Amino acid sequence: xxKYTVTGTYAENYELTIEAPDEDTAxxxxxxxxxxxxxDGYGWDNIEVDFVSWHDPDTHEEPExxxxxxxxxxxxxxxxx
Numbered sequence: 001x002x003k004y005t006v007t008g009t010y011a012e013n014y015e016l017t018i019e020a021p022d023e024d025t026a027x028x029x030x031x032x033x034x035x036x037x038x039x040d041g042y043g044w045d046n047i048e049v050d051f052v053s054w055h056d057p058d059t060h061e062e063p064e065x066x067x068x069x070x071x072x073x074x075x076x077x078x079x080x081x
Contacts, residue, residue, distance in 0.1 A: 019065035
């Protein structure tokens, strides 16, 4: 499954590697699990998503995902980005 690096600012900057089937699901997992305690998306700025297509040149391993699609609650809060 693809991995995405999602970054966003809410009082401070958060960056997580999330394994998800698509960018939108990765952002929703970031919002639901990632950081802070935002209410209805208020206060989030600068949300960006990058496909993780690299590995550590020393170990040749991909970065570990902090969250996966299993952490996604389809009935949970959503953010429009």
